[in-house]
Amino acid sequence: MLCEEPFIKPWWGNLREEIPNTRYAEKIFERAFKLERLLVESASRPLDLALSEHQRALRMGKNDRNLLGTALYSAARNREALISSVGVNYEAGLLLKIGFLDALGSVNSEILGTFSNPDELLEILDEVRGKREVWLQKIYDEWEESIALCSSETIDALCSLFSIPKVFIEAGPWRSLYEAAKELARGKERQALHLRVKRDEDLSKKGIEELSRAGIDIKFSTYTTYCLIIDNPKNIRGLQTFRNGVIEIQDEGSQLLVEAASSFIKGKVLDLCAGGGGKALAMSDIAPEADIYAFDIDLRRLNGIHPRIRRGGIKNIKTLGSLDEVSANAPYDFVLIDAPCTSTGTIRRNPDIAWRWDAESVEQIVNTQRDLLCNSVSLVKRGGVLAYATCSLLSVENNLQFESFLKEYEDVFEEVVLKPTSANPFAEKENRLSFGARLPLDLGEYNGDSFYLAIARRR
Ligand SMILES: C[S@@+](CC[C@H](N)C(=O)[O-])C[C@H]1O[C@@H](n2cnc3c(N)ncnc32)[C@H](O)[C@@H]1O
Secondary structure (H helix, E strand, O other), rough: OOOOOOOOOOOOOOOOHOOOOOOOOHHHHHHHHHHHHHHHHHHOOOHHHHHHHHHHHHHHHHHHHHHHHHHHHHHOHHHHHHHHHOOOOOOHHHHHHHHHHHHHHHHHHHHOOOOOHHHHHHHHHHHHHHHHHHHHHHHOOOOOOOHHHOOOHHHHHHHHOOOOOEEEEEOOOOOOHHHHHHHHOOOOOOOOOOEEOOOOOOHHHHHHHHHHOOOOOOEOOOEEEEEEEEOOOHHHHHHHHEEEEEOEEEEEEEHHHHOOHHHOOEEEEEEEOOOOHHHHHHHHHHHHOOOOEEEOHHHHHHHHHHHHHHHHHOEEEEEEEOHHHHHOOOOOEEEEEEEOOOOOHHHOOHHHHHHHHOHHHHHHHHHHHHHHHHHHHHHHHEEEEEEOOOOOOOOOOHHHHHHHHHOOOOOEEOOOOOOOOOOOEEEOOOOOEEHHHHHHHHOOOOOOOOEEEEEEEEE
């Protein structure tokens, strides 16, 4: 019987026993209700932006800021589940209360001590618990079924339990209910901060020493020595080693992706969807001899790369200001399309992603990806390489997208077989890499975002 599966945990911990009566409850709730408007507004804006604006407006102290942030994120992580449990349309105050409880479960006992009247909250929790048992039973009943054979009530239960829209299940790669639940449960965890340290022995050693002196605990990734994992990030941006570009903030998945493609990154390289330049910078470090051209349709985002280039004294990245310039510099030996996507693979860091997508918007982004792939064909030199990447969990954006591109351009491109290496142990098939999503179910030490990478060579 799989009912004892440990990964579907209650999100509130043992609060009944843990919440003592103290005098600060009212203050915390007052703050929580001030966040109500923020939660509502953030449905149309990224949560992190809305939160930081709100924090600035309230001129909060650091502890309050942290607490509110934690509460807000936990409410966001459980939004759908809470709405369906308590049967309200959207009562942000209630969500926030429960969000606080969730946050408290994993913050510390000092904060737990600030509640003076937990009874009302515990009542709500009981109600949520009851619903949760019903959902779990439905899921357990069809645990090993393929998603296509599950009843719609079971799919609804899964979506409510994990606070995700149905489209994530319908468009996903899940082979069974068990697999979907496992991956989605992982999406509810908090995630450590990852840093990329420059591939220069002396500089990286000094950087790591400075982090340690600043009291920052460092864990090294199992998969790449250049990724540092930080559970207690403190003022990283203020450190000399950050200011001189020796360390960059970058998720382990992004780093592994560039490493997995590294043998192809040479000659003239185009980062077509460079955003703020995370992958371009990683490519520059891994392939210092390459000439890297970075473009993004959103030039304001692309501008974020300039201070990073300056900090690191980087010489081999140029930015392009228009699609005409992209074409004028073609053809390229290596074109990376780090495509705009649902970002479902980053849901731990951005729980509000779950609220942002429906079937229609998923279809739109899939169309954009297809256009990007097709429009890039002429940018790739004969014998050159096209790399397609997403940070999505969904098949429609990954395998299905790439396979349909290959089919359409079978006379022009052939797929390059990517073998798993020690740095990239997570091959989904023999020929495409997928970090995070569709892993062998034992995730091992990997704790980064979910990424997908597929590569084709122009004939
Ligand atoms: C996943 S993000 C890129 C992240 C970036 N590569 C990094 O490592 O930080 C996708 C980017 O694609 C850009 N984008 C969307 N449509 C585009 C298009 N048609 N051409 C170029 N860039 C596009 C978006 O502005 C966004 O910055």
